[in-house]
Amino acid sequence: MPTDRQLQQIVIVGAGVAGMRATETLRQNGYDGDLTIVGAERHGPYHRPPLSKKLLSGQVHRAGIDMAPQFDVDARVLRGASAVGLDLSARKVHVRDDGQNLPLSFDGLVIASGAEPRQWPGDPIPDGVLLLRTVEDCLAIRERLGSHPRVVVVGGGFIGAEVAATCRLMGLDVVLIEKAAGPLVHALGDELAPCWARLHREHGVDLRLGVGVDGFAGNGRVEGVRLTDGSQLPADVVVVGLGVTPATDWLADSGLRTDGGVVCDATGAVEGSTEDGSVVAAGDVARWWHPLYEQHLRIEHWDHAARQGAAAARTLLAGKDRAEPYDGLPYFWSDQYDLKIQMLGLTTNYDAFRIIEGDPSGWEFVAAYGRGGRTVAVVGTIPNRVHAYRAAISQRAEFPPPRPSG
Amino acid sequence: MKNQLKTSMKVSVDLDTCDGNGVCMSLCHEVFDVREDGLHLLQEQPSVELRGPLKAAEVSCPTQAIVVED
Numbered sequence: 185m186p187t188d189r190q191l192q193q194i195v196i197v198g199a200g201v202a203g204m205r206a207t208e209t210l211r212q213n214g215y216d217g218d219l220t221i222v223g224a225e226r227h228g229p230y231h232r233p234p235l236s237k238k239l240l241s242g243q244v245h246r247a248g249i250d251m252a253p254q255f256d257v258d259a260r261v262l263r264g265a266s267a268v269g270l271d272l273s274a275r276k277v278h279v280r281d282d283g284q285n286l287p288l289s290f291d292g293l294v295i296a297s298g299a300e301p302r303q304w305p306g307d308p309i310p311d312g313v314l315l316l317r318t319v320e321d322c323l324a325i326r327e328r329l330g331s332h333p334r335v336v337v338v339g340g341g342f343i344g345a346e347v348a349a350t351c352r353l354m355g356l357d358v359v360l361i362e363k364a365a366g367p368l369v370h371a372l373g374d375e376l377a378p379c380w381a382r383l384h385r386e387h388g389v390d391l392r393l394g395v396g397v398d399g400f401a402g403n404g405r406v407e408g409v410r411l412t413d414g415s416q417l418p419a420d421v422v423v424v425g426l427g428v429t430p431a432t433d434w435l436a437d438s439g440l441r442t443d444g445g446v447v448c449d450a451t452g453a454v455e456g457s458t459e460d461g462s463v464v465a466a467g468d469v470a471r472w473w474h475p476l477y478e479q480h481l482r483i484e485h486w487d488h489a490a491r492q493g494a495a496a497a498r499t500l501l502a503g504k505d506r507a508e509p510y511d512g513l514p515y516f517w518s519d520q521y522d523l524k525i526q527m528l529g530l531t532t533n534y535d536a537f538r539i540i541e542g543d544p545s546g547w548e549f550v551a552a553y554g555r556g557g558r559t560v561a562v563v564g565t566i567p568n569r570v571h572a573y574r575a576a577i578s579q580r581a582e583f584p585p586p587r588p589s590g
Numbered sequence: 591m592k593n594q595l596k597t598s599m600k601v602s603v604d605l606d607t608c609d610g611n612g613v614c615m616s617l618c619h620e621v622f623d624v625r626e627d628g629l630h631l632l633q634e635q636p637s638v639e640l641r642g643p644l645k646a647a648e649v650s651c652p653t654q655a656i657v658v659e660d
Binding site: 201204208209233251486491524526566568571 | 646
């Protein structure tokens with residue numbers, strides 16, 4: 185690939201999958217200048233998907249989720265360090281490392297600082313109310329699950345639903361609380377809400393729908409969860425899964441637009457940063473223009489972060505004029521009980537829905553989502569069947585899409 | 591074969607570890623195909639031209655099921 189720019193000092197903020205893929209792509213494409221990675225966590229990169237699944241249940245060990253075995257990257261890596269500011273005119277990232285302020289000069293910057301879990305907004309939070317984002321979070325929850333606690337999961341998004349499923353597989357009593365009409369509604373819509381509700385209830389989850397959480401009971405240590413309908417549930421461990429927000433606090437004074445993520449063009453160049461595309465962003469923190477969906481999208485998928493990190497690195501090397509847009513289809517999976525739910529494309533603002541293969545009552549189906557008469561996403565539980573619809577989505581096929589062979 | 595540039599790589603997958611998540615397929619569909627019955631390796635000795643996507647798949651596989659050798 186063309187590297188017509190002479191970058192010498194690239195800084196990557198973030199050592200998750202997007203940052204690591206960016207690092208690797210830079211080196212693979214011949215970048216031989218300085219490379220500094222600023223990682224907020226104290227250990228090497230690891231795979232996040234197992235945190236709500238097999239690492240939580242203990243089916244895999246801590247070492248089994250490391251990305252490090254395959255990584256031997258020629259870079260200076262700061263761990264437990266956080267970016268605290270960005271000065272675009274001076275081209276410096278301000279980093280806090282071990283209590284010291286460290287300014288890092290750059291001529292190329294990759295913003296891959298990820299996202300942070302939404303905290304419970306209320307009063308002092310008693311011990312035993314936990315979030316799940318990092319490997320430490322996961323191991324802290326796992327440790328408490330060992331004493332056979334009563335578990336309450338707040339929020340029926342993917343993380344909440346996966347944690348509930350994992351706890352049931354471990355034989356624990358689980359209550360799952362979701363304000364909407366069913367789990368996964370935010371991502372997969374109302375039509376399938378009864379299907380996911382039945383999935384969890386058939387596996388023994390005490391599912392409370394259409395009700396919110398008012399607060400927590402317990403002095404020091406959590407004893408219960410107060411619901412908005414006035415009732416109270418006993419609880420020894422509460423896992424709060426209210427989604428994530430992009431980690432953009434450190435960019436507050438940078439002059440960059442950070443509403444709902446760092447806004448980028450289709451190549452990953454950060455809008456309003458530099459003329460030459462020397463600041464790019466990728467992963468959970470980034471809101472890229474997606475050529476297919478014709479809007480800025482912030483996508484929190486593992487697979488997307490991996491591919492976007494590489495694309496952002498290529499943009500950095502090519503320069504803004506030669507950079508190529510990235511239009512990869514969002515792909516996502518979620519393991520719950522013995523189902524693997526897979527999604528290809530994006531359901532945002534869909535206006536049509538149809539089951540196009542199988543039947544949710546038998547747990548094996550594919551559903552299509554449409555918008556403006558075109559197919560925008562498929563969701564399925566027949567293993568890997570969604571991939572057969574890749575062409576239909578990327579070519580904006582008429583909705584509903586024809587059934588592909590094979 | 592001495593002094594000759596290597597033109598292919600070697601790919602292997604631990605099917606016991608593979609969860610069929612399909613990340614590899616989205617990174618390198620020339621080599622990885624996940625179907626209803628699981629993962630299929632379309633080529634065991636793909637061209638070195640695919641090194642980038644292959645390494646991406648190796649690193650990004652959330653179950654560490656893929657090994658790519660030069």
